[in-house]
Amino acid sequence: MAEEMKSKEKGPENVIFVGKKPNMSYVLAAVTQFTHGQKEIHIKARGQSISKAVDVAEIVRNKFVTDAKITKITTGTEQLKGSEGSSKEFVGVSTIEITMSK
């Protein structure tokens, strides 16, 4: 039902959040997902980690799971709460979600 739809987005098992660890940590996580039978994974990141998320997806498909494809990439903006008194032009942080399927 509705819960079934949400579990696709929320289910932590096929979502990899890319942060400050080395690239290969996330590559390993992604490869593990696929080798454990997962057909679709979501690589998410925000801010400066977006570049790393793209690196991870590219490494996975070029070097490790060559039958996996990037099927969708979406970007968005998250509004930040803090930073009071900030006069920055852009008070959001960009996000990316890369969907890979095999």
Next chain:
Amino acid sequence: MAEEMKSKEKGPENVIFVGKKPNMSYVLAAVTQFTHGQKEIHIKARGQSISKAVDVAEIVRNKFVTDAKITKITTGTEQLKGSEGSSKEFVGVSTIEITMSK
């Protein structure tokens, strides 16, 4: 002559190569394209600038050209020539191309 050719900055008029300048330089370039009648622009970047390219696209569509949409995002890997003797696992550099249309 040690003329610093920024070949990355060249190209068709509706292509914006995101590099080391401040975000707003590229945002301005993109907004200018749209206000001059361009219906589609391509924002390209590689390596660490990928995050900035996403920022630029998000700023453009959220703040300046709100009827523009991100219609396509593709990623790729460019092989590096240099880096002799490098034993890095990943000798490519990731690239991104964000297509925006209005």
